Amino acid sequence: MASARLVALAAFLLLLLFALGPGEARAADDGEVRALLALGAALDPTGRLLPSWAPGRDPCAPAPSGGFEGVACDARGAVANVSLQGKGLAGTLPPAVAGLRSLTGLYLHYNALRGGIPRELAALAALTDLYLDVNNFSGPIPSEIGAMASLQVVQLCYNQLTGSIPTQLGNLTRLTVLALQYNRFNGAIPASLGDLPLLARLDLSFNRLFGSIPVRLAQLPSLVVLDVRNNSLTGSVPAELAAKLQAGFQYGNNSDLCGAGLPALRPCTLAELIDPDRPQPFSAGIAPQVTPSDGRGNGRVPSTRALAAVVVVAVTLLVATGVGLFALSWRRWRRQRVAGGSPSTISGGRCSTEVVPSAAKASSARKSSSSALASLEYSNAWDPLADARGGLGFLSQDVQLAQSLRISTEEVESATRYFSELNLLGRRGKKAGGLAATYRGTLRDGTSVAVKRLGKTCCRQEEADFLSGLRLLAELRHDNVVALKGFCCSRARGECFLVYDFVPNGSLSQFLDADADTTAGGSGRVLQWSTRISIIRGIAKGIEYLHSTRTNKPALVHQNISADKVLLDYAYRPLVSGCGLHKLLVDDLVFSTLKASAAMGYLAPEYTTVGRLSEKSDVYAFGVIVLQVLTGRRKVTATAQLPTGNVDELVDGNLQGSYSAAEAAMLAKIGSACTSEDPDQRPTMAELLQELDTI
Template structure:
């Protein structure tokens, strides 16, 4: 009997040891305890499992079952990121974006030495950027945008030699951006929306570089005490008193001088501000023309800008958009801007013009075209945008670009992802929300690094609340329009999703939605795609000029396009969901190569 009891006790002990949760699993449960999982997405994270590898959002290495990645975006998670994250030493991807996390970024994350991708954007994270992030030598992607981070950018970030993508935009960061390592070569897109940042990267002069000290000198009140004998101590006190008095006088004089200079600068800045707001009366005494700029983005006087605007002619035309002709305006320092001329006689243009200014003037996003300002002249209304050197995706994809710089598969994926991110921002992060209504390849503009920027959403209707979420004016371009929009003229976010699905098909096929090869068969691009997919003719769908094709990601993109172009708008995903799927299923397999448009993944 005792032998039998011993056998069962040993068996129970064996089972307990065999099925106890792994160390990484215990760490994840500690992290869960610091999170507020209000929607119960993490309810299958339970301690009775031997391994966390089947838990929501968790993937593991096959050979030892340690955690490889944590993918928990869009989960409505609250709480904080637990410092125990540092115990996951083999973690390569951490994705907590689009949640409601608060608190600071734990410095213990430095112990995740294998980390390659860190996504924490669109939360409520506070505090400063931990300098310890510079210890993550394998980091390729760092996205901390759209939080409440403050303080300076640690110079240690610049020494992340593998870093290919950095986004610190839309925070409250301040001070000079370090010009070290990879930080030296980053552009304004990585820092947009941090109004107190300065440096070459954002083309904003820092006060320190103008001769002002960043920190005023100070003294240590405890220095010199308890060191020598009494007589020496008295002499020391006397000398210290003289020295402190002298330094105080000098400091006071310096403060007065700085205050005087600062008042002068503010006064000059105010005068410059007035010059930006109105055209010099000597130029427009009779017409009352007005120039307005947003965020101080145009470092020129009104006289310089208006003079250049008046010189624009047919030789400067670079295209035409939904509202009029687009010109290229080149300033004396060779900076270029795109100027969209609105026809004053166009019906409804006054209302559209004012609404576009109200919307675009307040929006800055890495994947939206930046409106710098506008000018009202007697004969026309002019919008001033950033000039994007490679023009539209339509022109680049279908005309000159294929021979000069072919769009390989990775480049197309990058364009798809960035366009989805910009459109998702309009739908979900703007208040009130914005429906674009004319998503198409000619409204996706490319900069010199092939970063996409969604343009021409001035016709967007503002969605004031959930009860008024439709518009009734038909706009858009044939081939991209959702069927219900054509029939009813009612535009919602889901009509934009349909148009984006068509855009995905355009990137895959290299054909415009109105291409004769399927229009003559009585099909649109969606019907043509569905027919070929049903017949398993994938090779006929993919653009033959596209290099570096990966069959698995092509199928994933086609699946997303099919869901976006579903005939029933209720079955279409939101743009946030589309962006999430693209990021997880398309970008995740090879993030380092994804940002190199000339390499194959």
């Protein structure tokens, strides 16, 4: 009897699940559409800037036939990202945004949005990136944001936010970046921010904060940058903080701060020293006045001579302070003239918390030309600076190009989640301090990028060589060449970062030996014949561009072409990567990559005798790739000959006969000619393009 009741109950529950489950899914989908429409109407009250956000459209449909502009959905069809930065939106952020329950990224920076930040944001439990910077938001930060446990990056800088910084932000244990600069916050710095184990950058500059700097901030294990400039902070700076962050600690224009080991600060008095056992936050420096007792309950009255001594000392200190402030103001004025502006600006279209090391200023007078791209100083061999102003040796006509490539170290670190191993795409050079690694990352505007991280021992030590190579990389622009998107250096890290667009389909080598892939019976990544022809032609165009001489671009030999260096975008358009890198890297690292190429069969045989690489060396590697694409195999015979009257033995069997025998024969002929032992017998890339255009 009991078992029968259990069976009936189970059947009822199953029926209930079937009845409610689909209805809830449909309600959730409809709810997200309604939330998006309400969000769009509030962000763009004119209705002119977001025309694709219209009823009846599927927000997740692929462009251009459908979809909402700036909306990205996950595999389940739920809205994952809203990226509407720089659209000129002048509306408000409505509470309806809480209906996007799977949202992980909200990118609304560089607009003119106004009003308050809705407390309903706290309902977005999956949100990791919140970018509301460079708008006109006002009012306080809702304390409810402290319950958003997934948040990793919070950018609220350059707004008109007021009130105090909520202590609840100390609950965001995954937070890595908190940027609140250029607002109107007042009150004390919450000591609870010292409870954020992953916090790497904290920017509170240019606000109205007062009180002391909490000691607990010095105990943050991941903190790299703390910027508290231009506030009204008082009391002593924790000694551990200054020792740990060094140039990463910015504290200027807080006249009542004191501390040891910081040249711009005066020594602290006994009353200003922070008592670590005292509750925080508090206003250090405002100590209770205690009159020493003579033991009988009467305060001692100081003598006239003692009072005179105190007056003399006070006057002396006042004069010294005045002279010091005048000298500091003059020095700051001179520094701003050299730098061309204030220490913190919106530059290159980005909200930056970049560190500006004071050591950079000594070399600025020695630079013959300046650029907004990056600053390099070679006083002690290779020594890149974190500051991104001046001195890269670009000519005046290159300044606009340099400005377009500027990117901050902060953005690189944030994009790669501080170089998380989960984002690592590849690594070369295992020598200590000499790593050259590539990471996948996502910029603040949602753009996917690949970041090449170069340690100082990877880079050429001569300034002229390095700058020449970097200038060359900056000039490379072609539809079949991966272009440099940004560049920056970090003196603190001793590293440079090259930022490229991320190419989503990976390398061509992943499509070779496709029958070894068990996905979909081994044919999941087999390229169609027309796609193979298009890829070969695109690679040829990219290499021919490198070999050609253009305005501001000399002829360039790639030196390391391989299937791994050919990347494919969504439309399977090939892009040749790694162009010109040998101009930046030390010879040892270049040689190690050549050894890897030789092992895979891409290295032209004449290199072993003459020790030089030429355009014909690139042609040889191209011929190997042609044969690889034709056969679908990584391992090919470089001097493969076309079987007499039959190409079936050569062409990839996964095509199952779906190819043109005439075109296959021509590709085999091209591959064979390119891989000739005699470099003089190999055609040029221009000649190869003419032949490929006939296919």
